[in-house]
Amino acid sequence: MAAVDRSLVANLPMFAGLTPTEQDELLREARSIRYPKGAAVFDQGAEADRFFLLLHGHLRVEKTTSQGQQSVVRYVSAGELFGVAQAMNLTNYPATAVAAVDSIALAWPSSSWHRLIVKYPSLASTALQTVGSRLQDTQARVMEMSSEQVEQRVAHALLRLAKQAGRKVDAGVEIDFPISRQDVAEMTGTTLHTVSRILSAWEQQGLVEGGRQRIVLCDTHRLHDLAEGEEAVQAHKREP
Amino acid sequence: MAAVDRSLVANLPMFAGLTPTEQDELLREARSIRYPKGAAVFDQGAEADRFFLLLHGHLRVEKTTSQGQQSVVRYVSAGELFGVAQAMNLTNYPATAVAAVDSIALAWPSSSWHRLIVKYPSLASTALQTVGSRLQDTQARVMEMSSEQVEQRVAHALLRLAKQAGRKVDAGVEIDFPISRQDVAEMTGTTLHTVSRILSAWEQQGLVEGGRQRIVLCDTHRLHDLAEGEEAVQAHKREP
DNA sequence: CGACGAAGTTGAGCTGGCGCAACCTAGGCC
DNA sequence: GGCCTAGGTTGCGCCAGCTCAACTTCGTCG
Numbered sequence: 001m002a003a004v005d006r007s008l009v010a011n012l013p014m015f016a017g018l019t020p021t022e023q024d025e026l027l028r029e030a031r032s033i034r035y036p037k038g039a040a041v042f043d044q045g046a047e048a049d050r051f052f053l054l055l056h057g058h059l060r061v062e063k064t065t066s067q068g069q070q071s072v073v074r075y076v077s078a079g080e081l082f083g084v085a086q087a088m089n090l091t092n093y094p095a096t097a098v099a100a101v102d103s104i105a106l107a108w109p110s111s112s113w114h115r116l117i118v119k120y121p122s123l124a125s126t127a128l129q130t131v132g133s134r135l136q137d138t139q140a141r142v143m144e145m146s147s148e149q150v151e152q153r154v155a156h157a158l159l160r161l162a163k164q165a166g167r168k169v170d171a172g173v174e175i176d177f178p179i180s181r182q183d184v185a186e187m188t189g190t191t192l193h194t195v196s197r198i199l200s201a202w203e204q205q206g207l208v209e210g211g212r213q214r215i216v217l218c219d220t221h222r223l224h225d226l227a228e229g230e231e232a233v234q235a236h237k238r239e240p
Numbered sequence: 241m242a243a244v245d246r247s248l249v250a251n252l253p254m255f256a257g258l259t260p261t262e263q264d265e266l267l268r269e270a271r272s273i274r275y276p277k278g279a280a281v282f283d284q285g286a287e288a289d290r291f292f293l294l295l296h297g298h299l300r301v302e303k304t305t306s307q308g309q310q311s312v313v314r315y316v317s318a319g320e321l322f323g324v325a326q327a328m329n330l331t332n333y334p335a336t337a338v339a340a341v342d343s344i345a346l347a348w349p350s351s352s353w354h355r356l357i358v359k360y361p362s363l364a365s366t367a368l369q370t371v372g373s374r375l376q377d378t379q380a381r382v383m384e385m386s387s388e389q390v391e392q393r394v395a396h397a398l399l400r401l402a403k404q405a406g407r408k409v410d411a412g413v414e415i416d417f418p419i420s421r422q423d424v425a426e427m428t429g430t431t432l433h434t435v436s437r438i439l440s441a442w443e444q445q446g447l448v449e450g451g452r453q454r455i456v457l458c459d460t461h462r463l464h465d466l467a468e469g470e471e472a473v474q475a476h477k478r479e480p
Numbered sequence: 481c482g483a484c485g486a487a488g489t490t491g492a493g494c495t496g497g498c499g500c501a502a503c504c505t506a507g508g509c510c
Numbered sequence: 511g512g513c514c515t516a517g518g519t520t521g522c523g524c525c526a527g528c529t530c531a532a533c534t535t536c537g538t539c540g
Contacts, residue, residue, distance in 0.1 A: 494528085495529100
């Protein structure tokens with residue numbers, strides 16, 4: 001087990017408000033683990049025996065219904081707390097987390113959770129904020145799915161991904177991990193066919209640039225308009 | 241301000257794990273407030289200056305998009321903590337809470353939140369569990385909206401409502417507060433027209449009993465089947 | 481280097497359920 | 511009691527997007 005240096009993590013939300021000594025104490029209880037691309041950090045339904053902090057990489061969190069329908073719940077980026085099922089009083093993980101790229105995470109035993117939050121109340125606050133902002137995101141998604149067209153939802157999803165994991169490149173902002181049309185479809189509640197058609201159309205208009213497991217947003221401003229329900233680009237719609 | 245007796249609340253999750261003295265201390269900082277049917281406890285966007293515990297009644301929590309699309313986020317029942325926006329580091333309430341029936345809630349100033357969780361760590365755990373289970377519910381809704389037909393979603397919604405706020409009556413289980421077709425539509429991401437059609441059809445088959453702002457589930461078992469995607473009732477579908 | 485598979489594209493047709501519209505019905509209020 | 515309005519029902523036409531299907535492109539592994 002590699003020792004993790006405090007300086008790597010000291011300015012993450014999870015460690016904010018703790019003294020260097022406390023930070024070291026917390027780190028000493030954690031294990032650092034490597035997950036190669038494609039590896040599962042935990043599986044839906046498995047006993048929630050650990051919680052994690054992602055140090056490096058990106059994870060895809062996915063959930064499968066009893067009927068076998070799979071969908072992408074969210075992506076986790078470096079610095080985020082995840083797998084805190086135990087803190088919400090779940091005994092099993094409600095979803096599967098898979099490394100979208102080679103990743104590194106810190107893991108603590110779930111059994112220490114209670115002791116830790118009593119000792120470091122700021123940890124509870126951090127977790128509450130983490131879970132709270134996830135709740136916000138998820139509720140936003142519900143609202144989108146209730147009232148928006150597929151095209152708007154895809155635009156929203158891409159913008160959110162770009163904000164969370166965008167990397168500036170020449171052509172615009174690239175999503176910083178491999179993501180398929182299927183993945184986008186599972187995030188927006190549609191089919192890969194429809195996503196493919198939409199992205200093709202956008203590419204023609206210069207809004208995005210595609211590629212195998214790759215999406216670059218070229219015109220985020222226009223995409224934002226689309227997400228908010230503006231009419232499509234070159235359509236000269238007039239209502240006399 | 242009426243004094244609230246500890247015995248009324250002692251066995252709620254929020255007060256579990258506290259000594260009677262601590263329970264009294266917590267109660268002494270709260271105000272008890274009556275909300276007549278239709279009154280707003282707080283409004284979306286308002287400053288989140290208080291958090292609440294519902295003592296009696298039912299609240300409808302609704303959210304409106306920037307485009308004016310409204311939707312029902314959830315219903316709150318007696319004993320639940322709500323309005324904990326501040327704990328998730330939000331400065332404003334993300335939704336509106338309206339009394340579905342005459343209701344009573346305890347209110348604490350948001351400013352005491354931090355002090356309280358340091359003093360009573362179990363409070364943080366309770367809040368985390370509350371928010372966590374909401375996250376679970378909301379994610380379940382996302383999955384439903386991605387993969388289920390409208391009829392299944394309505395069935396799921398009714399079953400959830402019945403579990404949360406069902407009252408046993410002669411004909412079956414009645415939802416214990418006034419709820420319109422429009423409300424159900426806003427919970428399931430459809431229109432009141434479609435909900436009305438579905439409920440009419442179900443009523444013919446004896447699955448539910450309707451009425452003005454009133455729904456009684458008569459055959460929860462069959463509804464459960466429908467929710468899980470079984471074929472419609474009298475349809476003799478065979479696949480040879 | 482060839483070939484196999486995973487990812488993506490594109491066409492054609494069908495349909496669930498939305499939009500619109502007209503119409504009932506039950507309370508509440510004067 | 512009669513009016514007025516919010517809530518509910520129902521018919522009809524249409525279209526966004528799903529399904530099914532055929533095909534292309536790219537990466538990788540033997």
